[in-house]
Amino acid sequence: MEIKPIRTEADYQDALAAASAFFDQPPARGTPEGDRFEVLLTLLNAYESAHHAIEPPDPIEAIKFRMEQQGLTVQDLVPMIGATNRVYEVLNRTRPLTLSMMKRLRSDLQISGDVLLSQRVPAGGRGPSARRTPVSRRRAKAVPVPR
Template sequence: MEISPIRTEKDYRAALSVVSALVDQDPSPDTPEGERLDVLSTLIEAYERKHHPIDLPDPVEAIKFRMDQAGLSIKDLEPMIGQPNRVYEVLSHKRPLTLRMIRNLNKGLGISAQVLITDNTRPIG
């Protein structure tokens, strides 16, 4: 099994192509093809983490997304955030999330605390 480091975008695209073909074959993990798939996937993941990082979403956008997914309304957020006017202020970026809100949203909506604590202050304009 010949495997090279992924150092460039060209190497990355070539590795993705090989992995795609291997996935289509669905090899057993204990075969040479399965081992190659495992090693290449690990190399691709490391390259992506370094060169194509995925930023955490804006906390308010994460809340809105979860609301949309679950069909929730402003009223459904009141136990987690507070009165309707406070919910509207948070959802329009006029009020930052408090620690209590973050805990409640994490527990009530299952949104990662790491997402909720990211800097949600952005210029309003």
């Protein structure tokens, strides 16, 4: 197979088949086969990035997965997130993760910072991070309202 740009899914499948022959015994770098393999991998990577991109996991699902994986309870997250009720609010998506929570989760649970920073707004509405901070009634009365 000659090396050519990958424009269609059929081109992708052909390039994948050609590259798979090299996976069991990769050719030495600098050889004609090694160069061909490297170019095929570069083309495959570019096509996959554009057409088969994998989104990072949802941060809350990543936390729940790590909890399940390590046998952790809500109480185990208290040092990282705060009081028990705050942990439940985060896990139920009624409170967004703060930067300090993300730092502790990243360090203690070994969850990638990129994953924790990827909080998403749920479809059809504003997410918890888009909520306005409630203003106390006393403070609201002290602010003059323009007429």
